[in-house]
Amino acid sequence: MLEQLTKRFAYMPADGSVDRPILGAVLGDERTLYIDAGNSRRHASAFREAVRAAHAVREPMTALTHWHWDHAFGAPYERMPLIAHRRTREALAKLVGLDWSDEALDERVRTGEEIEFCTSYIKKEFGEIRDIEIALPDMTFDRSVTLHLGSVDCVIDHIGGVHADDHSIVYIPEERVLFLGDALGPAIYDGPRYYDAVDLLRLIDRVREYPAEWYIESHSQPVKAEAFWAEITEFRTLAELVLEIGDDERRIEAELAKRLRRELSEDDRRTVEQFVLGSRKKQR
């Protein structure tokens, strides 16, 4: 259940069945940093028990990549210093005191405050026991903060993006691990999912600044630099085509297949559609 990626970085894999993202632990000589709190107390407890069973946990603290429930709702388990971007705290503060019953969730979906995707997984993860409580970060930052954990550092940088404008990524220089969270993901709270080509190119340029060997996207699995950049290069090609061609979906598909020198998969076609939607949103 706990995987050791490098000497000082361990993680628990994602579980798509209940939308649990990857959780990370950076093992310093003086402090342990948990990256993301998990989607529930149960998720946090499963992870932290596994870390404790394998390692000496010292003065633990938790950093959140962004406010989304699957990354933040585990934070009330074993309260410890919680650090996040200022906007992550602001977004979480809006959730304090909300009713999480089925009826209340369904009503928020109806009014557009919540989305069906999240409520269905919240219902699944929490079942009848809606022990949801919102823990607010004790420490916030605006652009960047570096945590010195003892023989290993963590650089937390705000990066934003359409997935969540509060999004931060965590770089661990000694391990050359870059924890990206959902930073490269599509917008999910604003109608059908979409990507913004300009923003994606900006994000890719930012990510390129880190000389990482391992890249971690929360709902996937850690990948080595070569595989990561091969995939990102295709993503980049698509974003550039959208800027070049606009919203002509068929033409983008044809040109993309040509440039990638392969047939497009169902996933590729869905991604094209999400970019085209993003491009139409901008024109409006």
Ligand SMILES: [Zn+2]
């Ligand atoms: Zn997210």
